[in-house]
Amino acid sequence: MNFDDFAICSSKIKNLPLPGSASHYKMAPSIRIKELEAGVIQKQNARKAAVMALFYPDRQSITNLLLILRKTYKGVHSNQIGFPGGKSEKEDPDILHTALRETYEEVGVPPERISVIKSLSEIYIPPSNFEVKPFMGLMENPSPFVLQESEVEALVEVPLHDFMDDRKVFTQKLSTSYAENIEVPAFKLKGYTVWGATAMMLNEIKELLKQVL
Numbered sequence: 001m002n003f004d005d006f007a008i009c010s011s012k013i014k015n016l017p018l019p020g021s022a023s024h025y026k027m028a029p030s031i032r033i034k035e036l037e038a039g040v041i042q043k044q045n046a047r048k049a050a051v052m053a054l055f056y057p058d059r060q061s062i063t064n065l066l067l068i069l070r071k072t073y074k075g076v077h078s079n080q081i082g083f084p085g086g087k088s089e090k091e092d093p094d095i096l097h098t099a100l101r102e103t104y105e106e107v108g109v110p111p112e113r114i115s116v117i118k119s120l121s122e123i124y125i126p127p128s129n130f131e132v133k134p135f136m137g138l139m140e141n142p143s144p145f146v147l148q149e150s151e152v153e154a155l156v157e158v159p160l161h162d163f164m165d166d167r168k169v170f171t172q173k174l175s176t177s178y179a180e181n182i183e184v185p186a187f188k189l190k191g192y193t194v195w196g197a198t199a200m201m202l203n204e205i206k207e208l209l210k211q212v213l
Contacts, residue, residue: 001160001213003057007138010055012212013118019207020121024200027169027185046124046131050099051085053205054114055160056139063160066145068106069153069192081156081194083134083201084109095133107155108146113139120204125197134201136208158189164206164213 054066072079086102088095096119100111120134145155162168172193174184186195187202194202 001063003055003061003063003140006055006063006160006213007140009212010117010136010138010209013136013208016208016211018121019204023204023207024121024123027187027195027199027203029182029184044129046129048088048095048098048133049086049130050088050095050102050133050135051083051201052099052103052114053083053120053134053136053201054103054109054139055137056142058157058159065158065160065163066107067156067158067189067192067194067198069156071151071153079153080196080198081189081192082198085132085134086151087130096135099133099135106148106152108144108148109139109142113141113143115140118208120201123197123200132197132201134204136205156190156192162189163187163202164209 055063056066058064066084067081068084070080070082084103084106085099086106088098089101092098092101096116100114103109103114104111114137116135116137118136120136122131122133124131147155168188170186170188171183172186172195173181174186174193174195184195185199186193187199188194
């Protein structure tokens with residue numbers, strides 16, 4: 001989809017209600033859903049974080065969504081696909097500032113280049129004890145991305161038509177930080193398996209966009 005058309009259509013989601021946990025659960029492992037419903041998983045002094053779902057035009061003016069492949073490190077999100085973003089710092093005046101600051105640090109997009117469309121539903125990530133606030137934004141005239149070498153292994157630039165294609169959703173057996181060899185709903189985007197909290201957030205965005213595109 002042409003980015004100018006996407007920008008007009010996507011602006012209509014501003015006043016739509018958020019699908020919230022109903023959309024998240026569609027991309028959550030059944031074991032996680034059962035734990036949530038049973039009250040087994042509870043937030044305990046969760047740390048705050050924020051991410052940015054950034055849409056922008058490529059050189060042909062086709063709409064893309066930016067994801068990143070994280071570096072391999074000692075942590076539960078090592079070598080996973082995610083959004084640009086990270087944890088809140090004391091200096092951040094609010095959680096949106098966190099998302100914009102981290103996006104600038106990780107992929108080099110200045111905050112003033114991003115038009116924030118909507119804040120999305122928070123999601124709690126038990127393995128890392130983070131509560132993450134996603135935002136959706138547009139960047140009309142992108143300049144080359146600059147990767148933070150210590151955090152980002154590679155960019156994953158996903159065409160909108162791939163992201164919106166229901167055939168890109170599948171189920172795969174994975175071993176996670178909390179269970180071995182379980183069936184996990186996931187997106188297959190640019191050859192990468194995208195699962196967990198990122199997939200859950202992506203699904204809320206997708207359900208919102210389906211209402212306006």
